[in-house]
Amino acid sequence: MGTVLKLPIIDLTSPEKLSISQLIRQACVDHGFFYLTNHGVSEELMERVLTESKKLFSLPLDEKMVMARRGSRGYSPLYDEKHESSAKYKGDSKEMFTFGSSEGVLGQLYPNEWPLEELMPLWRPTMEYYYKNVMDIVGKKLLGLVALALNLEENFFEQVGAFNDQAAVVRLIRYPGELDSSGEETCGASAHSDFGMITLLATDGVAGLQVCRDKDKEPKVWEDVAGIKGAFVVNIGDLMERWTNGLFRSTMHRVVSVGKERYSVVFFLDPNPDCNVKCLESCCSGTCPPRFPPILAGDYLKERFRLTYATSSSS
Template sequence: MAEGLKLPIIDLSSPDRTSSARLIRQACMECGFFYLVNHGVEEELLGRVFDQSSKFFSLPLEVKSKLARKQNRGYTALFAENLDPTASSKGDSKESFYIGPLEDATQNKLNQWPSEDILPSWRPTMESYYKKVLSTGKRLLSLIALALNLDEDFFEKVGGLNKHTALLRLLHYPGQLGSSDEEVLGASAHSDYGTVTLLASNGVPGLQVCREKSKQPRVWEDVIHIDGAFIVNIGDLMERSTVHRVIPAGQERYSVAFFLDPNEDSLVECLASCCNESLPPRCNNYPLQGIRTLQINAQYPSRLTTLIIIKCFMGRLRPCNWWTMLVKLPFNRVLVLFSTKPRNRYYTSNLSDTKSLLQVTTN
């Protein structure tokens, strides 16, 4: 039986921002998960989000399928996704709905919405929540900047989020799936590939964390629900991402995840002040859009893409650093990635071996 994981609690409203930043730094280096309270998102709004989410996922499959996922927006059905491409499972036992950025008109046009005739309050509820949690995420990033001994408005000043690619994802895990000989997980083992994730749930358990992913067998620890608190975890862009999963709990589980990610033209590389001759960068720089596309394709095994990657940056071809991910993909997949010189740079920092945080700056 999994043990309960004790995570630090960060008060976003605390006037002692130095202490809060210190706690975040410690949490990110040790586990990659923490709780966030007094975050500014009203419980009444969260309640409406879960109510509207439940109503949508209760609709007939043929109605939901009219909003099938396109360009990472819209509905994904049960077992359509497998977060662990190495697993033999038929897929994850969850259905979901993606909502992308609202501020940019071009991005917003990609969003799909249920008919107002069926769910008249759905769109305004989700738009209100998206805007609220985006504000919370930006405030959290200011504390992360302080944790890196930067000015708290560092991320804002460099424009790393002026064309952000944040996604809101509604999730529904059915309570009963029937008998099966194979292990079926709500969400198979994975790490988030973005910057930071803010998660709220309806209180039904199931989320588990593995702090030492290289050890076998893996030890899984339950993440306990705290009313009114977000569960926050950092993603691969912060390097010290933590493997986690969702196991069936015998009850319907609803959650809503907000993935706060930077501009697509960001370049990921190690910050100069966080490496030296004795601790050099582990990899060359790479375009955020390319690596994200690769990871998304890996999650949806029905896609037919190629296993060819071309990285073009500043007019030069460079060897790719993504082979460890590529070996997980079937051979009938090919992905061709082209990258031109981006405006913004995302940096991972080698704070303590593999335990790192991240920074952004501009060319």
């Protein structure tokens, strides 16, 4: 492991909206990552989510494959996701389970896969409560502060239709933790940037997350991101980078194996597929024209998923 990156800490209960929004702005410009504390999601709920997650991943593979992903929701076995194009790289050493809201158009188009209730009676209610909790308490409140950080109205992202349908998903991840016998560094999640707006990460405390703040520099310099108990690690995604004309950084990151099993819970706060992502007026000028053409969020995400998954799937 390398040097530890000291990320800014954002307290979501701070009454000073403008000052906290400026801290978020600086964090997104400098790092693309920050810690979020006092966010309203209880540690007791997080422990329940991690406990239920471990129960699911401990099931026999054939029982998990019954819930195999269709599109992006459901169970993904080891090596299903592949961020690197090298023929020698077989995929990320992790297994995942992804779910979203069961409501709205997206919930009907892409129904969730759930474990049998008689097998895991607390699983679905725990996960659905967590989803709603993060979406209601953290999602829109945090995005309101992000909007203020961009000199926009606090409800800007709602006004442009980012939440006409609930597109956010939760991804549960298990990293087995075995080290490569060759002694080479192994990745549970190879180097990548996230696709959407904002990501909120909670973990079981096992190390492994690293960021590279300058993706164009060779050799790449990786810095460790330590966990803070009870805090989310928040990072900016590619669609937010496009919205802000590159002002906010969608920073490259990865998860390396440290020889321990590792569990994480990732909340991808993504916009409605029909939301038009185009450069914000507050982020461009005559001397700084838009760097990215407008694109529908759904079109962008669909193409990124197509390129990422190692196995073919319907979408």
